[in-house]
Amino acid sequence: xxxxxxxxxxxxxxxxxxxxxxxxxxxxxxxxxxxxxxxxxxxxxxxxxxxxxxxxxxxxxxxxxxxxxxxxxxxxxxxxxxxxxxxxxxxxxxxxxxxxxxxxxxx
Amino acid sequence: xxxxxxxxxxxxxxxxxxxxxxxxxxxxxxxxxxxxxxxxxxxxxxxxxxxxxxxxxxxxxxxxxxxxxxxxxxxxxxxxxxxxxxxxxxxxxxxxxxxxxxxxxxxxxxxxxxxxxxxxxxxxxxxxxxxxxxxxxxxxxxxxxxxxxxxxxxxxxxxxxxxxxxxxxxxxxxxxxxxxxxxxxxxxxxxxxxxxxxxxxxxxxxxxxxxxxxxxxxxxxxxxxxxxxxxxxxxxxxxxxxxxxxxxxxxxxxxxxxxxxxxxxxxxxxxxxxxxxxxxxxxxxxxxxxxxxxxxxxxxxxxxxxxxxxxxxxxxxxxxxxxxxxxxxxxxxxxxxxxxxxxxxxxxxxxxxxxxxxxxxxxxxxxxxxxxxxxxxxxxxxxxxxxxxxxxxxxxxxxxxxxxxxxxxxxxxxxxxxxxxxxxxxxxxxxxxxxxxxxxxxxxxxxxxxxxxxx
Numbered sequence: 310x311x312x313x314x315x316x317x318x319x320x321x322x323x324x325x326x327x328x329x330x331x332x333x334x335x336x337x338x339x340x341x342x343x344x345x346x347x348x349x350x351x352x353x354x355x356x357x358x359x360x361x362x363x364x365x366x367x368x369x370x371x372x373x374x375x376x377x378x379x380x381x382x383x384x385x386x387x388x389x390x391x392x393x394x395x396x397x398x399x400x401x402x403x404x405x406x407x408x409x410x411x412x413x414x415x416x
Numbered sequence: 417x418x419x420x421x422x423x424x425x426x427x428x429x430x431x432x433x434x435x436x437x438x439x440x441x442x443x444x445x446x447x448x449x450x451x452x453x454x455x456x457x458x459x460x461x462x463x464x465x466x467x468x469x470x471x472x473x474x475x476x477x478x479x480x481x482x483x484x485x486x487x488x489x490x491x492x493x494x495x496x497x498x499x500x501x502x503x504x505x506x507x508x509x510x511x512x513x514x515x516x517x518x519x520x521x522x523x524x525x526x527x528x529x530x531x532x533x534x535x536x537x538x539x540x541x542x543x544x545x546x547x548x549x550x551x552x553x554x555x556x557x558x559x560x561x562x563x564x565x566x567x568x569x570x571x572x573x574x575x576x577x578x579x580x581x582x583x584x585x586x587x588x589x590x591x592x593x594x595x596x597x598x599x600x601x602x603x604x605x606x607x608x609x610x611x612x613x614x615x616x617x618x619x620x621x622x623x624x625x626x627x628x629x630x631x632x633x634x635x636x637x638x639x640x641x642x643x644x645x646x647x648x649x650x651x652x653x654x655x656x657x658x659x660x661x662x663x664x665x666x667x668x669x670x671x672x673x674x675x676x677x678x679x680x681x682x683x684x685x686x687x688x689x690x691x692x693x694x695x696x697x698x699x700x701x702x703x704x705x706x707x708x709x710x711x712x713x714x715x716x717x718x719x720x721x722x723x724x725x726x727x728x729x730x731x732x733x734x735x736x737x738x739x740x741x742x743x744x745x746x747x748x749x750x751x752x753x754x755x756x757x758x759x760x761x762x763x764x765x766x767x768x769x770x771x772x773x774x775x776x777x778x779x780x781x782x783x784x785x786x787x788x789x790x791x792x793x794x795x796x797x798x799x800x801x802x803x804x805x806x807x808x809x810x811x812x813x814x815x816x817x818x819x820x821x822x823x824x825x826x827x828x829x830x831x832x833x834x835x836x837x838x839x840x841x842x843x844x845x846x847x848x849x850x851x852x853x854x855x856x857x858x859x860x861x862x863x864x865x866x867x868x869x870x871x
Contacts, residue, residue: 310531313641313649320637320650323434324657331441333669333777336662336758340626341503342440342450343658346433347510347633349457349651351480352464353517353643357524358476359469366520367472371479373516378483379490380510381461385454386491387502388440392447394496394766 338391345384351377418467425463426647432456433651437658460647496764497724500756501557504625507632508550514635515543515602518642519595526593533593535641537586540598542635544605545612549628552613553621557756563621566614575611582608612678617811619798620677622757623666627678630659669752671804671814697833700851702860705827706867708851709735712789714745716781718818719765721755722795722831728858729768732794735865736774742868748774749781749791749818751799778816788823795829795857801842812840826850829860 331339354377358370418426432452439449461480469476487506494502518539525532555561568574585601588594609628616624633655640648667674709715717736723729736746748770754761762775785791793800800820803810820826826849833845844850853860 313644313646316646316649317637317653320653321657324437324654325661327434327437327654328441328658328661331662331665332443333752334759334762335441335443335446336666336669337499337503337760337763338446338450339437339440340629340659340662340757341499341506342436342453343633343655343662344503344507344510344629345450346436346453346457346651347629347636347655348506348513349429349433349460349648350510350514350517350636350639351457352460353636353639353645353648354513355461355464355476356468356643356645357517357520358472358479359465360471361520361524362471363524366524367475369516369520369523371472371475373513373520374476374479375483375486376509376516377513378480379487380506380513381457381487382484383487383491383502383506384510385450385457386488387494387499387506388450389447389454390491391496391499391763392450394763395443395446 334395338388341384341388341391345381345388348377348381348384351381353377422463422467423646425459426645429456429460429463430647430650432459433654437654496767497721497756498558499763500622500625500760501554504550504553504557504628507625507629508547508554511543511546511550511628511632511635513543514632514639515540515547515605517639518543519598519602521642522598523595526595530590532642533590535638537589537598537601538638539635539642540602541582541586541605541608542631542638544602545609546628546631546635548606548609549613549624549631550609552610553616553625553628556613556616556621563617565617568611568614571611571615575608578604578608578611616678619753619812620670622753623663623670623674623677625757626659626663626666627674630656630663633657633659666753666758669758669816671816672812697845697852698848698850700827700853702853702863702867705851705853706864706871708790708825708827709739709744709792709864710742710868710871712739712744714747714788715739716747716749716776716785716788716791716818716820716823718749718751718791718793718796718800718820719754719761720751720794720796720799721761722797723857724755724761724764724795726795726857726859728794728856728861729764729770731858731861731865733768733770735861735868736770738865738868746774747776747781750775750777751796751818752778752816754796754799778818782819785819785823789825791818791820791823791826793820793826793828793830794861797830797842798840800826800844801840802844803840803842810840820844821847821849824849827853829853829855829857831856 354373361367436449436453439445582604637652804812804815804817
């Protein structure tokens with residue numbers, strides 16, 4: 310049990326550390342990305358449904374799987390769409406954008 | 417204990433999540449970070465399925481497929497302006513999933529260790545709060561319900577009452593192991609979430625979303641103790657911790673302490689008192705404004721959510737280009753909380769191909785604002801309200817603003833005299849320097865564009 314507590318405390322510090330310096334521009338995508346990551350509850354939902362034997366548990370478990378999947382895929386897709394908007398806009402003169410586009414594909 | 421390969425796969429997934437968050441905090445690696453997070457998630461989910469789906473394998477696949485069919489089109493088709501409420505919804509279903517997981521596990525194994533019981537009640541309670549709270553924020557942002565703070569009679573007492581009942585229920589679940597009480601606890605959590613978000617005013621709702629996001633993270637972490645699964649603990653805690661920091665950063669960007677935002681429900685009456693005085697508003701025509709703009713040296717555009725709603729970003733960019741061809745310097749002043757979330761306006765303007773280097777932040781703009789000839793406020797309101805700077809009684813007092821009242825002239829494009837999202841009256845509208853241009857932002861901009869070409 311102490312093992313799990315250790316993991317928890319260390320993860321708290323990592324979480325604080327990782328986002329301590331972030332520009333305002335990225336607040337929304339970061340929130341959305343973190344939102345997708347807590348969709349990891351899908352793992353838990355699959356595990357409990359995978360060993361459920363009674364109809365009620367199976368039903369609840371499957372509903373949890375469904376909701377968690379919406380959280381995961383929706384979260385990652387929406388974050389990617391937001392970040393796509395920022396793509397290459399540091400060099401954003403419309404004339405040059407075609408050339409820059411190629412460079413980015415190559416990265 | 418899970419086999420070694422499963423543990424290793426979870427470790428790799430956890431690493432991916434850490435790096436994803438790290439990447440998402442820097443503009444350069446943000447997109448790669450998000451993709452890495454998705455890859456880690458895929459690894460974790462496939463591992464859980466292969467290792468854990470002993471029964472019901474096909475049904476699980478079907479449920480996942482249903483989730484994909486709902487989630488992807490929703491995320492793809494949502495308009496950029498509506499992203500905040502979409503994030504709120506995704507957050508809510510995550511919280512609900514966590515609560516359901518803990519509830520289901522409890523039904524299967526009602527008498528575990530004390531730690532298991534405590535983790536279960538925490539997951540169910542926090543997950544339920546997060547779900548119902550997120551639904552209310554969605555309704556507010558979608559403007560299905562009022563965006564004003566909703567103050568129930570004796571709302572605070574009611575909230576404290578429900579919180580006390582929840583605590584009692586939680587305690588009795590731990591003591592008795594009764595699943596009926598656990599369901600009641602979930603219901604109490606739902607009520608608590610609603611009561612928690614109702615008094616939060618429209619402009620502050622994104623902060624509530626961010627906080628609920630951190631809540632869901634904690635619920636997921638607690639569910640990790642229920643299932644003795646380290647990945648859930650690590651990932652949930654990461655989101656809980658980073659979400660808390662992010663919430664504080666957002667509150668700082670608005671210049672107000674978090675407790676004030678969540679519990680200091682707007683005293684909307686204190687400001688409205690002055691409105692009956694005969695204050696005059698100067699309305700201008702499109703041609704007046706076109707001349708002001710066409711003969712200016714420098715113009716500052718302050719866009720707000722109203723611009724995005726009217727889909728006027730492209731018209732604004734074209735107008736800026738025409739002005740630049742005439743030799744006018746045009747910049748955009750982007751307030752940290754312009755739009756509905758910090759950074760939301762940057763996303764919306766990037767979508768309209770506005771060059772990144774034209775976007776200026778508060779600290780770049782305010783020192784030199786006295787030499788700006790015309791400030792064009794399009795669909796923004798609260799972020800230029802001098803009350804936030806001068807009037808301690810104003811509900812938004814303390815929020816940093818663009819000091820546009822110090823510029824030489826202000827053109828305020830607005831649909832009506834209605835107050836902004838925060839519901840606060842704006843004295844800038846009655847400033848003698850201000851010219852009002854009433855109408856839909858996109859239409860006005862398009863007319864203005866034509867008129868400027870004629871000047």
